Amino acid sequence: EVQLVQSGAEVKKPGESLRISCKGSGYSFTSYWISWVRQMPGKGLEWMGRIDPSDSYTNYSPSFQGHVTISADKSISTAYLQWSSLKASDTAMYYCARRSWNYVVDYWGQGTLVTVSS
Amino acid sequence: EIVLTQSPGTLSLSPGERATLSCRASQSVSSSYLAWYQQKPGQAPRLLIYGASSRATGIPDRFSGSGSGTDFTLTISRLEPEDFAVYYCQQYGSSRDTFGQGTKLEIK
Numbered sequence: 594e595v596q597l598v599q600s601g602a603e604v605k606k607p608g609e610s611l612r613i614s615c616k617g618s619g620y621s622f623t624s625y626w627i628s629w630v631r632q633m634p635g636k637g638l639e640w641m642g643r644i645d646p647s648d649s650y651t652n653y654s655p656s657f658q659g660h661v662t663i664s665a666d667k668s669i670s671t672a673y674l675q676w677s678s679l680k681a682s683d684t685a686m687y688y689c690a691r692r693s694w695n696y697v698v699d700y701w702g703q704g705t706l707v708t709v710s711s
Numbered sequence: 712e713i714v715l716t717q718s719p720g721t722l723s724l725s726p727g728e729r730a731t732l733s734c735r736a737s738q739s740v741s742s743s744y745l746a747w748y749q750q751k752p753g754q755a756p757r758l759l760i761y762g763a764s765s766r767a768t769g770i771p772d773r774f775s776g777s778g779s780g781t782d783f784t785l786t787i788s789r790l791e792p793e794d795f796a797v798y799y800c801q802q803y804g805s806s807r808d809t810f811g812q813g814t815k816l817e818i819k
Contacts, residue, residue: 640808696803697746701755
């Protein structure tokens with residue numbers, strides 16, 4: 594069974610750094626890209642970027658390029674989304690999702706809620 | 712970047728009725744790489760349709776997708792109570808995916 598299990602909810606202060614994770618299981622982790630999607634409270638889905646775990650090649654949305662870093666450790670089948678300096682506007686639910694063989698996102702993680710507040 | 716515009720923003724219908732949701736792209740979507748997702752409160756999105764018209768595994772046949780180029784449609788033939796949710800289209804045919812802003816399907 595394909596599963597993407599994300600790390601737990603985080604509460605951080607503005608200016609702090611953070612890395613959240615997404616562990617894949619039940620499939621060959623290096624064969625499928627992982628995407629990250631943001632959903633701000635009460636708002637829609639925003640595609641942030643994706644990574645090829647086999648070589649860590651990434652694509653970013655222009656809206657997120659330079660604000661976050663997507664990485665992966667294929668040895669432990671885990672992808673990451675990280676911030677070096679959080680802002681209150683980073684408060685959101687973050688989903689990881691698998692990009693299937695035909696390029697569509699087919700499996701989603703359960704989401705990680707990030708709250709940034711002073 | 713391809714911009715997707717969904718309409719209407721909110722659709723109020725009754726169970727048993729037919730729902731038609733629209734997704735328009737700012738430029739042609741490559742190879743009909745257009746998907747539809749359903750999201751219920753507190754849940755991750757669920758894939759309904761991919762390739763503009765192919766149903767994902769386990770999706771009831773009351774859900775259908777159509778369209779090509781810049782105009783796409785999701786149709787729910789007879790609404791069931793569990794279908795009331797938010798629906799998003801997504802294009803995934805370019806180097807950067809994008810989502811539409813969503814259509815909320817609510818009970819009338």
